[in-house]
Amino acid sequence: MHENAQQILNNPFLNKGTAFTMTERQQLGLVGLLPPHVQTIDDQVKQTYAQYLTKPSMLEKRIFLMSIFNENRVLFYKLFSQRIAEFMPIVYDPTIADTIENYSSLFVNPQNAAFLSIDDPDSMAAALKNTASGRNIKLIVVTDAEGILGIGDWGTQGVDISVGKLMVYTAAAGIDPSEVLPVVLDVGTNRQSLLEDPLYLGNRHERVRGDRYYDFVDRFVQTAEELFPDLYLHFEDFGRSNAANILNKYKDKIVTFNDDIQGTGIIVLAGLLGALNISGEAFTDQVYMSFGAGTAGAGITQRIYEEMLQQGLSEEEARSRFYMVDKQGLLFDDDPDLTPEQKPFARKRSEFANADELKTLADAVKAVHPTILVGTSTQPGAFTESIVKEMAAHTARPIIFPLSNPTKLAEAKAEDLLKWTNGKALVATGIPAAPVELDGVTYEIGQANNALVYPGLGLGTIAAKARLLNDEMISKAAHSLGGIVDPTEPGAAVLPPVTKLDIFSQTVAEAVAKSAVAQNLNKEPIDNVKKAVADLKWVPEYKELTD
Ligand SMILES: NC(=O)c1ccc[n+]([C@@H]2O[C@H](COP(=O)([O-])OP(=O)(O)OC[C@H]3O[C@@H](n4cnc5c(N)ncnc54)[C@H](O)[C@@H]3O)[C@@H](O)[C@H]2O)c1
Ligand SMILES: O=C(O)C[C@H](O)C(=O)O
Ligand SMILES: [Mn+2]
Structure with a gap:
């Protein structure tokens, strides 16, 4: 042999x-x-x-x-x-949630992922080199698995989200699978059942917090940047208290992206632009309510707010359109528990005669009459018939996006939202939803999942050899998804279908790369953006291995 x-x-x-x-x-x-x-x-x-x-x-x-x-x-x-459309729910969300929950007992293969342990930080460079094994890594998806989808803390088992997100990058945008590296930062887990599970494959201690945690993340970022100079660093499913801190620390220095904050912001903005294209209403007339104001909820709100500014509103006018509801109910500015991301959107109690009573979503909807309701709360069934009917009583085409994943956590089912509003609701869901038949109309349901944009965003940024991924590129990504769906078609979806994911990933990539070049963010000269994107695309064909 x-x-x-x-x-x-x-x-x-x-x-x-x-x-x-x-x-x-x-x-x-x-x-x-x-x-x-x-x-x-x-x-x-x-x-x-x-x-x-x-x-x-x-x-x-x-x-x-x-x-x-x-x-x-x-x-x-x-x-x-x-x-792609057939396999997405199997390879990715929602089935990936089952494999994360059962990762240790199902384990057969490490799938070329890097397992970085906070108990052995000195081995980090070796671990990354070993897993890269000489490959030219251009894209890392890293998780610390504290906030996996809506299912919470899964320790080392969360590595599957890094593997899964990368699979979608390749299938949707043609990122070369030999140039990617899934990473998990194992900083412990607070899930007691894992700590007690004899099969659990991760570190058996509570999550490390504070300086030791941030130093470990920083060491990872520095080491990865040194080893892989052309890196696009994608953060996924970090916890609410860390995700935005990490993004804010690095986003002006290196090419980095937080999918839950920025990716979700882009896809929801694109979905809203699609919905308003159908209803014919103005973006700046909308009243926005975020239910579940965590990492994704606050990230989306910030993106929609930026769009309001871009469409001509003053900061004050724009802020007046937003309401956030979390566990406490409607968020007020005197609440000591607000996160830094919630603060700018918290309201004054003096705006309401009954402010102290606005402790539930139902109360808040009744008091505010939102035209848009987006769910990132992890609370299944929270968008009840009476809440939805109350919303629909005050707006002609309520825009309702129950986005919590996986399926078991969704705030509502598309079918119910359409039934309760006699087909008036403009709906998008986090996981794929079958078309809904109602009164002779077939309603296609858009999937507002960041997987519809992050592959194109990454492809465009990498193809442009951009120094940074900035807000302008992010905004262009959201706007590029318009025009794919015919809004005059009865029952049209608010977002393009996943069956065309590969095609519109290209569209997103071109828009993002063009924006990078227009802003002089490209590290090397690029004359033809379309060609730069096309040239980067890997195709699944065997290469001759003989000489
Ligand atoms: N569709 C998508 O693309 C997409 C993207 C990101 C996140 N998500 C989903 O959004 C959900 C939240 O993710 P995250 O990363 O923002 O998590 P997170 O933990 O940062 O935020 C969840 C928020 O919901 C709040 N919450 C919990 N119980 C509540 C209740 N009873 N009422 C109101 N608010 C409540 C929490 O306090 C927290 O602020 C998850 O299910 C995730 O799968 C979907
Ligand atoms: O992974 C997904 O399906 C989308 C999103 O990133 C999430 O955390 O739910
Ligand atoms: Mn996520």
């Missing part, structure tokens, strides 16, 4: 399985290691998909697809890119 043959078969970036040609088999020492018939990638895709169909549950389907991912990246992405 050729000494590298087994290594090649075990390397998912090189392995082609039965598709190794006869010449490759001879030159690489693979003769006899594979059944004699050489398959094409299309044969492999057909066979793999047929096996996939035999798996009885979404979780088993995901486990099967991940076994292909573990063994052969090109085959995995060939299959995924042909069936």
Whole structure:
């Protein structure tokens, strides 16, 4: 046996399985290691998909697809890119939540992720080098797993969100899978059931907080930047008390992105622009209510506020359009528990005769009459029939986005929102939702999930070799999604369909890269932005491994 043959078969970036040609088999020492018939990638895709169909549950389907991912990246992405809309709920949200909750007991393969432990910070550079293994890393998704989706703290098991987000980057935007690195910062977990689980694979202690935590994050950022100079650093699912701090610390220095704050802000803004395109109402006339004013809720609010300014409102006028509701009820400026991100949007008690009574969403909706209601609260069913009907009684086309993930945490179902409002509600959901039939109209439901924008945003920023990812680029990303849906079509969705994710990721990327170049943020000259984006795109085809 050729000494590298087994290594090649075990390397998912090189392995082609039965598709190794006869010449490759001879030159690489693979003769006899594979059944004699050489398959094409299309044969492999057909066979793999047929096996996939035999798996009885979404979780088993995901486990099967991940076994292909573990063994052969090109085959995995060939299959995924042909069936993006079908596979998204399996590979990504909501099924990914099940695999995160069960990560330790399901563990078979580390999936080329870097596990960085706060108990061993001195090994960080070695750990990153070992996992990169000489690859030119341009994109990292890092999590500390304190706020995974809406399911909370999952310690080391949260690594799957980094792996999953990166899979969508490649399937949607063609980011080269050999140039990405999923990372988990294991700083402990406060989930007692994990600490007590004999199978738990992470550090068995409570989350480290304060300076030691921030020093560890900083050491990670510095080390990653040194090792990978062209890095786009994506932060995912950090906790409410850290996410914005980390973004604010680094966003003016390096190319960094917080998906829950910025990605969600972009997709919700795009969804609102789509909804108002359908209703014909003005953006600046809207009254916005955020239910669940945490990382995502505050990030979205800030983006919508920036848009109000851009559309001509003064800061004071713009602020007057926003209301935040969290556990306490409507947020007021005398509340000592407000987060720094909530403060600018908290109201004065003097604005309401009954301010002290506004302790629930129902009270707040009744007092404010919002035209837009966005849920990022992790409270299932919080958008009740009576709340929705109350909202619809005061606005012709209520815009309602229940965005909490996964499915079990959504504030409402699209179907109910349409039924309760006789089809008037303009709806988008965090997880995919089937079309709704009502009174002879088929309502397509847009998916307001940051996965619809972060791949294009990353592709555009990397293609432009931008020094930073700034607000202007973010705003352009949100606006670029307009014009894909025909708003005159009855039941039109507020956002473009996931079936076109690969196409509009390109659109987003071009808009973002163009903005970077227009602002002189590109580190190297670029004459043709479209070409720069197209040239970066990786396609899932086998490359000849012989010389
Ligand atoms: N669709 C998307 O693209 C998208 C993006 C990001 C987050 N999300 C979802 O949004 C949810 C929140 O995520 P996050 O990262 O902002 O988490 P977070 O913990 O930072 O924020 C959640 C907020 O909800 C508040 N909350 C909890 N119980 C409440 C109650 N009973 N009433 C009102 N508010 C309550 C919390 O106090 C907190 O401020 C999650 O379910 C997540 O999956 C969706
Ligand atoms: O991961 C998702 O589905 C979207 C978002 O980033 C979330 O945290 O819910
Ligand atoms: Mn997230």
